[in-house]
Amino acid sequence: MDHLLNVTTGLSIVLIVMVLVSVRRAHIRVEYSVSWLIAASAMLVLSRARPVLDAVRRLIDLPDTPLTLFLLGGGVLLIMFFRFSVVISHLRDDNIALAQRVAILEYHLRSFRNREKQEA
Amino acid sequence: MIPAANPDSLLVIVPAFNEQDAIAGVVRSVLQHVPGVPVLVIDDCSADDTIPTARQAGAEVLALPHHLGLGGCVQAGYKLAYELGFEYVIRVDGDGQHDPRDIPRIFEKLKSSGCEMVIGSRFVAENGSRTGAVRSLGIRFFRLVLRPILGKAVHDPTSGFVGVNRRALGVFSRSFPLDYPEIEALVVLQRRRFRFEEVPCTMLPRTTGRSSITAFKSLYYIFHVLMGVFVNVLKFDSRLHRRPPGSGAGG
Numbered sequence: 001m002d003h004l005l006n007v008t009t010g011l012s013i014v015l016i017v018m019v020l021v022s023v024r025r026a027h028i029r030v031e032y033s034v035s036w037l038i039a040a041s042a043m044l045v046l047s048r049a050r051p052v053l054d055a056v057r058r059l060i061d062l063p064d065t066p067l068t069l070f071l072l073g074g075g076v077l078l079i080m081f082f083r084f085s086v087v088i089s090h091l092r093d094d095n096i097a098l099a100q101r102v103a104i105l106e107y108h109l110r111s112f113r114n115r116e117k118q119e120a
Numbered sequence: 121m122i123p124a125a126n127p128d129s130l131l132v133i134v135p136a137f138n139e140q141d142a143i144a145g146v147v148r149s150v151l152q153h154v155p156g157v158p159v160l161v162i163d164d165c166s167a168d169d170t171i172p173t174a175r176q177a178g179a180e181v182l183a184l185p186h187h188l189g190l191g192g193c194v195q196a197g198y199k200l201a202y203e204l205g206f207e208y209v210i211r212v213d214g215d216g217q218h219d220p221r222d223i224p225r226i227f228e229k230l231k232s233s234g235c236e237m238v239i240g241s242r243f244v245a246e247n248g249s250r251t252g253a254v255r256s257l258g259i260r261f262f263r264l265v266l267r268p269i270l271g272k273a274v275h276d277p278t279s280g281f282v283g284v285n286r287r288a289l290g291v292f293s294r295s296f297p298l299d300y301p302e303i304e305a306l307v308v309l310q311r312r313r314f315r316f317e318e319v320p321c322t323m324l325p326r327t328t329g330r331s332s333i334t335a336f337k338s339l340y341y342i343f344h345v346l347m348g349v350f351v352n353v354l355k356f357d358s359r360l361h362r363r364p365p366g367s368g369a370g371g
Contacts, residue, residue: 100184100196100199102185104182104200106183107181107183107200111122
């Protein structure tokens with residue numbers, strides 16, 4: 001059990017460092033790093049505060065603590081994936097609308113230039 | 121340059137992706153059978169010579185900056201047609217499967233019936249058109265699914281040979297299904313109390329290339345479209361419930 005908690009602590013610290021480095025290098029925008037930092041910090045706290053983890057286990061009525069940690073980690077990841085699916089869907093819609101607008105504006109520009117050529 | 125739209129103005133749009141071998145024939149055939157009607161090829165970022173070939177054949181080209189898929193490609197054409205003031209738009213596929221000789225019939229039906237969409241259907245009358253086994257199964261399945269939703273039978277729900285009037289154009293230029301648009305578009309129209317009709321049309325065998333739809337993709341298509349249909353039904357029904365009484369069903 002202690003080994004599992006230590007591994008979780010290590011992974012949480014690695015994740016926090018990775019996110020901070022990525023934000024510093026502008027690989028992740030700050031608004032999208034917040035979810036990861038909150039999730040990693042929550043896992044870090046749970047893995048270091050055994051009484052809190054036990055309290056959560058009793059609250060959701062699970063048989064053992066490792067399973068609780070596993071389910072919490074999995075649940076957090078699922079929520080994160082869902083959140084990013086929503087973000088990606090919005091970005092895709094915006095991207096399609098922008099691409100269509102660019103194409104239409106280029107069409108108008110080309111028509112305008114052709115008309116100018118004909119009139120010249 | 122597409123001329124300014126006039127009353128009863130018709131634009132033929134041709135979505136195309138890597139159709140350099142077929143597009144010239146399609147454009148010339150449309151120009152031959154509906155002379156004087158502008159043809160707009162919407163190029164979905166082809167890697168081949170679709171754009172110059174279409175221009176040489178006499179079409180205007182709306183060139184998308186990157187690949188959007190069929191729905192995004194068709195919607196771009198609807199948006200431009202709406203902005204240019206066209207009253208009617210008929211979509212013909214760029215692979216040569218739709219027979220441009222049927223365009224006048226679809227156009228006449230659009231004008232005479234006053235309905236918002238006219239579908240060129242392979243199955244309204246027996247015309248010798250054949251489809252693959254999986255696709256045929258999919259079409260039968262969606263006929264059954266759509267019958268209660270649309271309130272009337274639709275014989276060829278997957279046909280891309282469709283004409284729309286300006287009311288439908290306005291709706292589609294704002295909101296159009298992106299991946300497999302034909303069936304979902306029907307549901308979108310029906311939920312707005314718009315009407316559709318079908319006219320018998322001939323589907324020709326592909327002149328070039330092969331269909332990208334495999335058996336696996338067909339199954340994915342069925343699942344994807346089914347989701348889209350039910351999402352649209354739920355979305356529009358919840359809007360109707362929210363709308364105050366007496367405010368109409370359009371919008």
